[in-house]
């Protein structure tokens with residue numbers, strides 16, 4: 001990161017800390033805001049959050065690694081999260097997954113070359129009665145079929 | 158340090174700790190409990206685990222450690238509490254009302270066995286090819302619970318790569334049982350913050366920031382995590398194979414220096430209780446193993462006192478008389494864990510760190526110069542080993558700046574545990590060894606060097622010499638038996654003021670080239686402090702940063718490990734508050750039994766300034782060999 005980018009990042013985090021407070025419990029809202037804006041939480045940001053909340057960088061990293069909706073590496077413009085939990089699985093998640101992979105030419109866990117799409121599995125997103133379900137950025141899509149999923153992605157392309 | 162009250166414990170654990178009443182005679186201060194039909198009464202807030210211990214009942218534990226806050230994650234310690242539907246983790250259950258407990262019911266036994274079998278199902282390793290064989294808590298429990306099959310299967314392939322990037326600590330996460338003792342050690346006890354649980358569910362493992370190798374993160378190499386780990390998942394980087402090779406090579410002259418703390422603790426590895434000093438037995442054992450010379454690190458501890466004390470006097474003289482800008486308080490620099498801690502977290506204070514090397518490294522530089530010349534041995538043929546209580550000493554001897562003799566000053570840092578194993582491998586039972594002395598030309602050292610091993614010891618040693626230098630009086634006339642009690646014991650931070658008064662003595666010969674007289678110290682008060690464990694060091698540093706009371710100190714001793722070196726990361730496992738106390742006692746009583754108890758009175762030290770470092774302490778040659786510089790590392794990881 002360039003010095004200027006770093007300074008901007010520090011300023012941004014300082015603002016978030018003053019918004020949410022300096023206690024440990026502010027960690028998640030702060031990380032969510034950074035994630036929303038940058039699509040991931042850069043190494044430097046993790047260390048700055050740690051410094052400003054007086055915790056250790058590894059604790060921040062631990063929290064990010066725990067939650068699938070927080071990322072520590074750069075993601076595509078659209079993060080596609082397909083539910084992999086049992087209800088969706090039984091309602092045909094596997095076929096949807098295959099179709100998505102074929103359409104985008106990448107596997108789950110990967111980001112497309114043009115940095116447009118990142119594919120990830122998520123655990124139950126609370127749409128069990130309308131599975132298979134996926135979330136693209138912050139929008140939920142339910143009752144997917146392979147065709148429907150491909151169509152949704154094509155509209156975003 | 159010994160009180161857990163001011164730890165920055167994770168919020169989730171606060172409700173589990175219930176303050177025990179100071180005065181248990183108050184109403185409700187004592188609670189009666191029934192354990193397996195036996196009635197006892199315990200102070201309010203006592204955990205079931207502690208209560209059972211009082212009643213003489215052993216409960217198995219894995220994630221519990223006396224030095225650490227409660228975690229309650231392994232569930233091996235479960236018991237039945239009457240009226241509760243599920244089994245309760247006894248280590249995390251504070252007693253607040255009268256209860257009935259059963260510790261060995263079919264349900265309890267089955268649950269414990271299942272916990273073990275589940276742990277073993279994910280535990281990669283074969284005990285006979287494992288360094289913790291015979292000393293592993295998991296293995297011990299498996300034996301105790303009669304595990305004779307893998308009910309839930311057993312992994313046959315390692316799940317993780319071994320991280321052996323660090324000079325000091327090796328991580329083998331395939332052997333980890335996720336007790337998080339290392340995490341609580343590194344974050345809560347030491348406040349360094351290298352290790353945490355990464356990922357979730359069956360992928361959970363203990364990792365570092367961004368999963369970097371240990372050598373690339375802010376690990377200070379203290380090894381405290383190794384000392385808390387119940388299994389072989391964490392171990393020190395053991396050089397004993399290379400040392401054997403050197404011993405077996407007839408061309409090599411292999412010398413070893415022993416520090417006081419391993420000597421006070423190594424007996425534990427041979428079945429003795431804590432607190433038996435094995436100094437002279439060890440000398441014999443080392444010779445029988447094949448070391449050519451055995452030296453006493455205390456000799457250079459004495460030298461450290463002279464060099465570091467002189468440096469302090471120089472700094473004070475510059476500040477008070479010449480009105481120059483100098484960095485004060487001066488910080489001790491003999492703990493390599495502390496040195497790395499300040500390099501990472503407070504690099505702006507590196508000027509405060511004494512430039513004197515640690516005793517280990519001073520010795521290394523002298524062995525390959527002074528000793529080599531005296532003994533007529535080519536330094537290239539000398540292999541220099543240091544027995545230390547410390548895993549950070551391994552990192553220290555590998556620092557690139559530690560080559561002032563023209564060679565690697567100290568070739569290998571060996572921990573107490575590793576040396577004990579070498580001695581056993583040689584078929585020697587240490588406690589049965591006849592006693593013998595150290596080799597010349599360094600010979601015996603003073604008790605001042607000896608007490609370096611316990612927290613406060615460096616400061617006590619320094620003050621014994623400084624008061625004699627400045628006041629011209631015997632330390633015994635000021636402190637009873639020259640024991641400086643306020644600097645002893647295990648309070649996390651100790652503080653002391655020593656008024657100089659109006660009576661100063663003549664300047665001793667050794668220092669005459671540096672100061673004309675002591676008049677400038679008349680009426681002054683020397684302020685000193687001591688901290689052990691980096692969590693306490695951090696408190697002092699933050700206070701100094703904020704311009705608090707410690708910023709007015711003149712000299713501060715810092716040790717990275719709780720209890721000082723006697724509680725070092727290379728010491729026998731387990732190390733607990735009680736064991737630290739006994740080891741310290743061994744050191745202090747050995748000191749009291751000696752005639753020679755002040756560094757500047759050590760005749761060998763006096764001699765080395767006459768024969769070798771002829772320009773005196775902090776002179777050109779002593780700066781070249783005995784002093785060093787530090788690296789601004791900072792806290793950011795790229």
Ligand code: SF4
Nearest residue numbers: 282284287293388389
């Ligand atoms: S860590 Fe313990 S249980 Fe595991 S292989 Fe080593 S000795 Fe055996």
Ligand code: SF4
Nearest residue numbers: 343376377379380382
């Ligand atoms: S050696 Fe010390 S600093 Fe490094 S991980 Fe272990 S406890 Fe933390």
Ligand code: SF4
Nearest residue numbers: 333334336337339386
């Ligand atoms: S590395 Fe050791 S101390 Fe740390 S969690 Fe694993 S078993 Fe426990």
Ligand code: FES
Nearest residue numbers: 083088124125127
């Ligand atoms: S299982 Fe997929 S949303 Fe619940």
Ligand code: FES
Nearest residue numbers: 220229231232248
């Ligand atoms: S020892 Fe009690 S839960 Fe681990």
